[in-house]
Amino acid sequence: MMWSMSRTSVLETFLADHPASTADRAVTDYAGLQAWSVADPAAFWESVRSFFDIRLGGDLEDAVITRSDDPRVFSGRQFYRGTTLNYVETVLRHADARPDAVAIVDDAEPGGPDTRTVTWRELVHEVSVIADALRSLGVGRGDRVAGYVPNTAEAAIAFLATASLGAVWTSCGQDYSPAAAADRLGQTEPVVLVTADGYRFAGKDRDRRDAAAELRDAVPSLRHVIAFSRLGTDVPGATSWTDLMRDGDDVSTVVPEPVPFDHPLWILFSSGTTGKPKGIVHGHGGVVLEHVKSAALQSDIGPEDVFFWYTSPSWMMWNYLLAGLLCGATVVCYDGSPASPATGTLWELAARHRVTVLGTSPAYLAQCETAGLEPGRDHDLRLVRMLGVTGSVMPASAHTWVEQHVGDHVHVASISGGTDVVSAFVCAPTDVPVRPGEIPAVALGVALEAWNDHGESVIGESGEMVITAPMPSMPVGFWNDETGDRYADAYFSTYPGVWRHGDSITVTERGGVIIHGRSDATLNRNGIRMGSADIYSVVEHLPDVEEALVVGVERADGSYWMPLFVVPAPGREVDDTLRETIATALRTEASPRHVPDDIVAIPAVPHTRTGKKLEIPVKKVLLGADPAVVADPESIDDPDALRWFGEYAARTPAASGGA
Structure with missing residues (x-):
């Protein structure tokens, strides 16, 4: 059946239509549903498929989750083998019921094309x-x-x-x-x-x-x-x-x-930390299942909603924005800056287009707070019932600011996921109370744990985020990776058969998750994951630069700081002229978002003895760790080079988020 347009939440309707129970209780709420979705994934995903009337051709008698061909990995290929569908069929059938309703709003900055609607x-x-x-x-x-x-x-x-x-x-x-x-x-x-x-x-x-x-x-x-x-x-x-x-x-x-369930739908790209960005391939069926689950069951998005997430086609949130179409909602495509012609432009757009679910980043909320904006006073935001937030760690203070200056009727939904699964691992469903500073729930169908250095699941302490069972939107593979070795190495080399995502998290006793930031060297600036290799390929080709090192630091105040440390060529110095040369080169040869927040001269870049730059240890040192603890001095080609960062952090307020 297709879901109702009533204001009874989609989750409530789903639970009424698909009664289930875990080992110790009937499923009556989100927590119970999440436990059931992990304990009996085959039954859960078949319930999702049935409830949202995802029409599959072929033999549905096959197990929903099949054994992987490679015991090291799991992927989107493990769902509904032997069946067919097409993502677009699920989207366009909404036209049969509501042909004259608006499907897409296309807007731009003043001076750009006029706003248009597409029914x-x-x-x-x-x-x-x-x-x-x-x-x-x-x-x-x-x-x-x-x-x-x-x-x-x-x-x-x-x-x-x-x-x-x-x-x-x-x-x-x-x-x-x-x-x-x-x-x-x-x-x-x-x-x-x-x-x-x-x-x-x-x-x-x-x-x-x-x-x-x-x-x-x-x-x-x-x-x-x-x-x-x-x-x-x-x-x-x-x-x-x-x-x-x-x-x-x-x-x-x-x-x-109709195409096979795991037929490639789109190819997204990794950040490219260690070389060229990897092409991440997702399948039609896995994306359809994951996105209707995420957008409808967790965010309660349906045909009566207007869904607007500020994003770009370079970011997986653009792909996720289109999940609104899978749910029959109106989606808003905005071509421009969220802060032009004024800082509050995003709020003005939300009011004008009668947005019900709005998405942005912690950085934009901080920008609005710094500017002293009063969005709830200056714009009619009564229809905004959910504010999605992702792209970096959301500080607890941002929740308070939204409540006081946007409206206490707004459900703040901080989420975290990745391009790898084009969705979220942790989320804030409409039926779950929000606690500032904590993402309140693990997403449905996600077997998430925090593991310590011994590979043990821990509660209440920081650990590596791992996923211990397949999700349908996990990649069907990497592009040009016929053997699957690159895919296996990317996610399963640390814990064979268990997905390591690269985030440092704490799973709380309440079942929520606190994200501490990336545990690897990936840069994650306002939700856009970038590779340091993209920056090095530009900067280290400049004649006045000998070598460079870039890191992204999630600071205590919730902001994100991306400094670039530069070893100048002999006879040169890092002055304003060189800084401008570097910024211009990155802006034109990579993108404006690759331009660092600061460009700092250093005497040397620390490496392992095999020549790998110590990006992760440097990041830890900038966050206050002891250089002697984050890396064995015997493994470093120049231990003094790492110690320099400890001295820099001690004398530089910017490293810790100070003034």
Whole structure:
């Protein structure tokens, strides 16, 4: 059955329709449902599939979770083998019930394109037109279509059109340089590029026509380009999106092609900490199951909701935003800065579009607090019932600020997950009370534990976050990893057969989770995971730089500090001129988000004796740890280089979050 549009929560309806029990009690609330979802995953996921009427072709008698071909790993391939579906069929069937309701709101900064709405009827038509165009260009099952796009309705439509054919979508935002985009998208050997003439950000038009041309030249597999306009200009050599729509009146309605449950839906990218970003492949079926569970069961999103998460096509939250369409909700695509033309722009957008579920980051909330904003007074936010927050650790003080300055009716839903599963491991369901400074619940179907250094599960103390059983949206694999060795090494090399995610957490006695930050060297700035390798590849090619080291530090006040430490070339010094040179190079050759908060001169970069930079030990030292404890001095090529960071942290308030 499809879920009701009543205000009875989806979770309540689900529990009424699917009675279940754990070993010691009937399931009557979220905690009981979470315990059951882990104790009997086959029954739980089949209940999710049935409740949301996820229609599968093939033999449903197979076990929902099957044995892995590789005992070291588990993945999205272990669910519903032998069945077929298409992500897009689940989305577009909402058009049958509500063809004239709004599916997508497309908005931009003042000076950009006018706000437009796309009804469900129009969404079906536009997806059909682009799917027909892609098919005419030779795109078929398994081919890759790349998006170099801003966050717009066209980006969502291009993805849906691609997936409807059984082709595979991959994308990044246009703030990435052509070289950085090619490092990601080029790995997949896409045959078609979907792009735009540019975008507007922070009050300025950003013309990306030359960048799109450079990207096309850098990816030899590309045969065609489809381009839409945000700045009122044409992209030379590209098929015009506007022309396709104008000539598409007679295009037949797309019929999504059934594909195997684990058939690739999209390819997202890792941060690239140790080299080129890895292509993370998710399957149609696993994403559908995970996203309806997460958006509907946990966040109570349904057809009456307007869902807006500030995001970018470079970030997995863009993919998660589209889960609103799976649930029949209206989604808001916003192309621009959340703080332009004013710091409170995000709140203004939420009020104007009657948003019910809004998503942002701790950094934006801190920015609003610093600016002295009163969003609840200055904007009509009575319809905002949930504020999702992710991207970094949310300090307890942010909860208080939201209650006092946004509204005490708002459920603050701090979540944490990853690109790896394109979802959250821990969450704040609408039916669970929120405790400031703690994420109140483990997500449904997630067998999460904190393990100490001995591989033992611990409660009330910090440990490594591990997942001990498969989730349907775990990757079906990495791109170009035929043996599966890279996949196994990424998640299962520390604890064979158990997923290690790289977060340091505490599981509380109440069942909540406190996130302490990344336990590895991945940079996680405002929710965008980046690799240090992306920064080194730019900075260490500058003639005035000998070597560099970058870390991301989650400070005690909840802010995130990303300093870059630089060893200048002989005869040079790290002055304002060199700092500007570094910042400009990173902004143009990587992206603006790769520009560090501080650029600091150091005498030497500490390495292991095999030459690996000691990013994790340096981060720990900057957080106050003793250099002699975080790494064995005998294992370091220059112990004095690590000790320097201890002295720097002691004399620098910025390292600990001080003034």
